[in-house]
Amino acid sequence: MGSFTRGLGLGAVFVALFAATIQAQAASTFFLERTETQFSLNLANGSSDVNIYFTSPAFSWVGVGFGAGMKNSLMVLLYPNKNGDNVTVSPRIADGNSEPSFAPEIKLDILEGTGIFDDMFVVKAVCRSCRVWRGGIIDTSNTAHPMIYAFGPGNSLYSDDPNVSLKRHTRYGKFNMNMVEATGQGEIPASSSSLKSVKLTQGPVKDHHRKSLAHSVLGCLALFVLWPLNVLFAGFLRNIRIHVGMSIFIMAFLVISFGLGISISSEFNRSKSFNSPHQILAFIAIAPMLLLSLLPLKPLAALHAKIPRLHTPLTTLTFTLLVLTGGLGLRLGSAANPIILAYISIALLVFVFLTLIQLCIKRRGSAYARATTRRRLGEEDERDFGLAKWGVKRKIDSTTGGGSPDSRTESQTQLWERDHGRSPSAGSAGSRSPYGGGTMPGPQYLLNMHPGVPVHKWPTS
Known part of the structure; x- marks a missing residue:
């Protein structure tokens, strides 16, 4: 009986120890x-x-x-x-x-x-x-x-x-x-x-941080793809509306990228206060972007002759600020060094490309400007320098809707003489003009199609 009691006592001790272990x-x-x-x-x-x-x-x-x-x-x-x-x-x-x-x-x-x-x-x-x-x-x-x-x-x-x-x-x-x-x-x-x-x-x-990815992709597409294409369109296409449409498209990309950036900033401690170099430079870049949008407006462009000339330097300034903003953004987002180096390389290549294109455009003029100049000079040539029967034919067609030179009325002949100070047949009757007459445009007209070539005036009687 005593041994049984001692056994129960030992068992109770083990149970207590086991319970204590479980509890601990x-x-x-x-x-x-x-x-x-x-x-x-x-x-x-x-x-x-x-x-x-x-x-x-x-x-x-x-x-x-x-x-x-x-x-x-x-x-x-x-x-x-x-x-x-x-x-x-x-x-x-x-x-x-x-x-x-x-x-x-x-x-x-x-x-x-x-x-x-x-x-x-x-x-x-x-x-x-x-x-x-x-x-x-x-x-x-x-x-x-x-x-x-x-x-x-x-x-x-x-x-x-x-x-x-x-x-x-x-x-x-x-x-x-x-x-x-x-x-x-x-x-x-x-x-x-x-x-x-x-x-x-x-x-x-x-x-997946899709907003951050979209912010980066839209910004890079606007700067490194659409921007160079727009410069090419502005320099080598006569239709200025294509350049304007592409500019609006680029602005839309940048505005969306800016909005996403502001939204992302609230997610991280380092950007909540909007005082990082990336954010400060982004806000500074808004000023030239707005000026680029406002300069083409006729009321503003008419204030001074030099205002339209600000377009090219403002474009260069805006592009430079946005590229620097993107690089600082990669640093703010703790991007890997290979990504930052790739961004710098692409930015330098695009900058050199744009510089060469702009130098070419500055040297020869944009296609739109040259086409506008030719149209203006062509209108002056037709007004100031008539070309015998060819000019008479244009007058007849515009006033009567057709007809041949042989069916000219007296009033039409008088109109020609009033505009040009001579008879429409003077060129064919041995006029004193050094360039002769005829029905085809003469050298005087062709010379005036090229700016920079001396203008020859018709001799006066």
Whole structure:
């Protein structure tokens, strides 16, 4: 009987120890097999402490947040330190669907065993003020507390700054965590490779930042494709309406790109204040763009003879400002160096091409200007220098709708003599003109078709 009692006593001790062990390791664990990411949580009884064990591959950054969405969610983000030999832990809170900001009021005690081991982040930490924050709380009685997670792009972020700017996540998802199961004796959870008291509800979902892509593509198409084509149209096509239509098309591309850029700026801490060089230069470039749109208006162009001449220098200034704006935008968006170098190369090639085309146009004049000059000179030639019977034929056709020179009336002959001071038959009757008469245009008319050639006047009687 005594031995039986002693056996019961030992059994009770083992049960108590086993129960204590289970209670000490109370935790809920999120585990994503694809990346071997683990986030385990322990809520200490009788305390506001939150014990965290967090491990994941050393991407540029990885984070887990308390909440159904980004807005007002408390997130714990990890990324490599400046030297790449340890991990920076950054508690952040998001104001909306935008980059979260560092929350200095959240106090995390980083414990021994934290670092980067075999290209894996390993974090052991105790949060002293994580159960309540501005905009949210951890509901310790919730058996399906909403949680979120996200992964940044490749290894390009190394910083000791807990508020460093982040690139947009490439994948994200959601899960529910049982906070009741996570409550127990306070202790850092152990490493695990399986889900415990957690249910995956989404993802990981591949993210697409289509607005940013459209912003870049529209801007580059306007500058490096449509702009050079428009300069060619302006220089070598007589129909000025094609140049005007293409200019409107380019302006539409740029306006849409500007609108997308303003929308994107609100998503990132580095651009929310609109004080980056990229944004400042973009706003400066609006001024010459507006002037280019207003200069062709007749009331403005008529104010001074030099106003139309501002079109070419303003075009060059606008193009230069927009190209510089695009380059600074790539830097603001933390684009890879090969992309930035490719942009610079294309910009230089297009700039050289435009310079050569504009020099050619300046030397020979645009097709529209030359055609306009020829039309003007041609009208003057026909008015001032009649050409015998050929000129009479034009007068007859315009006043009578047809007929031959032989059917001219007396009044038509008088009209010719009044305009030109001589008889329409003078050229054929041995006139004193050095160029002769006839029914075909003479040398005098042909010479005046070419600006710069001395003008020969008809001898007066």
